[in-house]
Amino acid sequence: MKIAILPGDGIGPEVIAQAVKVLQALSADGLEIDLDYAAIGGAGYDAAGDPLPAATLALARNADAILLGAVGGYQYDALPRPMRPEQGLLRIRKELNLFANLRPAQLYPELADASTLKPEVVSGLDLMIVRELTGDLYFGQPRGIQVNAAGEREAYNTMRYSESEVRRVAHIGFQIAMKRGRKLCSVEKANVLETSELWREVVVETARQYPEVELSHMYVDNAAMQLVRNPKQFDVILTGNIFGDILSDEASMLTGSIGMLGSASLDENRKGMYEPIHGSAPDIAGRDVANPLATILSAAMMLRYTFGRDAIADRIEHAVKTAITQGLRTADIYTPGTTRVGCAAMGDAVVAAL
Numbered sequence: 001m002k003i004a005i006l007p008g009d010g011i012g013p014e015v016i017a018q019a020v021k022v023l024q025a026l027s028a029d030g031l032e033i034d035l036d037y038a039a040i041g042g043a044g045y046d047a048a049g050d051p052l053p054a055a056t057l058a059l060a061r062n063a064d065a066i067l068l069g070a071v072g073g074y075q076y077d078a079l080p081r082p083m084r085p086e087q088g089l090l091r092i093r094k095e096l097n098l099f100a101n102l103r104p105a106q107l108y109p110e111l112a113d114a115s116t117l118k119p120e121v122v123s124g125l126d127l128m129i130v131r132e133l134t135g136d137l138y139f140g141q142p143r144g145i146q147v148n149a150a151g152e153r154e155a156y157n158t159m160r161y162s163e164s165e166v167r168r169v170a171h172i173g174f175q176i177a178m179k180r181g182r183k184l185c186s187v188e189k190a191n192v193l194e195t196s197e198l199w200r201e202v203v204v205e206t207a208r209q210y211p212e213v214e215l216s217h218m219y220v221d222n223a224a225m226q227l228v229r230n231p232k233q234f235d236v237i238l239t240g241n242i243f244g245d246i247l248s249d250e251a252s253m254l255t256g257s258i259g260m261l262g263s264a265s266l267d268e269n270r271k272g273m274y275e276p277i278h279g280s281a282p283d284i285a286g287r288d289v290a291n292p293l294a295t296i297l298s299a300a301m302m303l304r305y306t307f308g309r310d311a312i313a314d315r316i317e318h319a320v321k322t323a324i325t326q327g328l329r330t331a332d333i334y335t336p337g338t339t340r341v342g343c344a345a346m347g348d349a350v351v352a353a354l
């Protein structure tokens with residue numbers, strides 16, 4: 001298993017170090033892994049003047065899977081857009097054609113109190129957001145900022161989807177729904193946007209190949225509301241890039257903390273990039289307080305989706321559960337009566353539980 005490790009910025013290197021500990025513990029048990037490190041984001045800019053250095057992209061292309069920490073930092077905010085850390089992430093997604101972004105939101109029963117929602121609303125929550133990742137407003141052309149005829153600055157982006165782009169991610173959504181609760185809710189804004197009208201048509205066409213999956217449609221504003229009103233009505237949510245970006249942050253808070261959720265970004269051949277949903281959190285970087293569980297759970301997703309090693313993925317997920325059951329909590333999920341630990345100690349606890 002050739003894995004490219006891209007720690008990135010902020011808390012990225014700290015949380016990645018814990019996931020690597022977990023992988024190394026498994027390799028001591030006979031899992032054959034080959035880890036190679038490269039810089040991305042602000043770290044890429046610092047090392048090579050580019051948030052996605054050519055060497056990093058080459059390493060990622062050659063790897064079977066990529067484990068990424070997070071990118072971004074205040075010191076890069078004033079750089080021209082192409083040099084900003086986020087561009088490294090967007091470009092690697094596009095270059096590797098990682099169009100299907102899987103973002104599961106599951107609540108550990110012990111963390112029900114850490115959620116800002118009432119325990120009865122979130123307990124038992126288990127949903128999967130399938131977000132399209134290489135199209136939409138993020139990549140649509142034309143885009144830019146210009147001075148218009150009235151001498152005023154104006155800015156524009158293009159929301160754009162082709163039917164093949166919608167179809168391929170819809171297939172992933174339906175296939176995942178088949179392995180779960182067989183319900184798929186497609187989220188768009190078809191009452192206003194042509195992009196969404198096409199999205200809905202293609203999803204309906206694709207659904208004919210999955211007659212066992214119960215398909216529903218929801219406008220994104222309603223979906224945002226339903227996610228906090230009654231999140232357990234959802235099994236799989238299938239949505240585009242920008243709506244998925246927003247709804248997945250919202251869904252993460254149902255589980256207590258954005259620090260708990262991993263993600264997978266897959267191409268047509270199950271090659272994938274795995275990363276926590278959270279960002280680089282520069283305000284807490286280097287203080288050993290970040291939650292490494294999202295990154296460790298991302299490594300579990302990597303074993304499941306790219307390498308097909310479900311039993312090992314189960315083992316990692318179980319070890320995370322054990323650490324939580326033992327009452328260990330990083331600051332983001334701490335509640336009175338539990339034991340507060342740092343990032344490295346949480347990683348050690350997961351390794352011990354393995």
Ligand code: IPM
Pocket residue numbers: 086089090245277
């Ligand atoms: C995410 C992030 C990225 C996105 C940013 C960092 C470019 O918010 O992975 O959800 O908008 O996709």
Ligand code: MG
Pocket residue numbers: 245246249
């Ligand atoms: Mg986001």
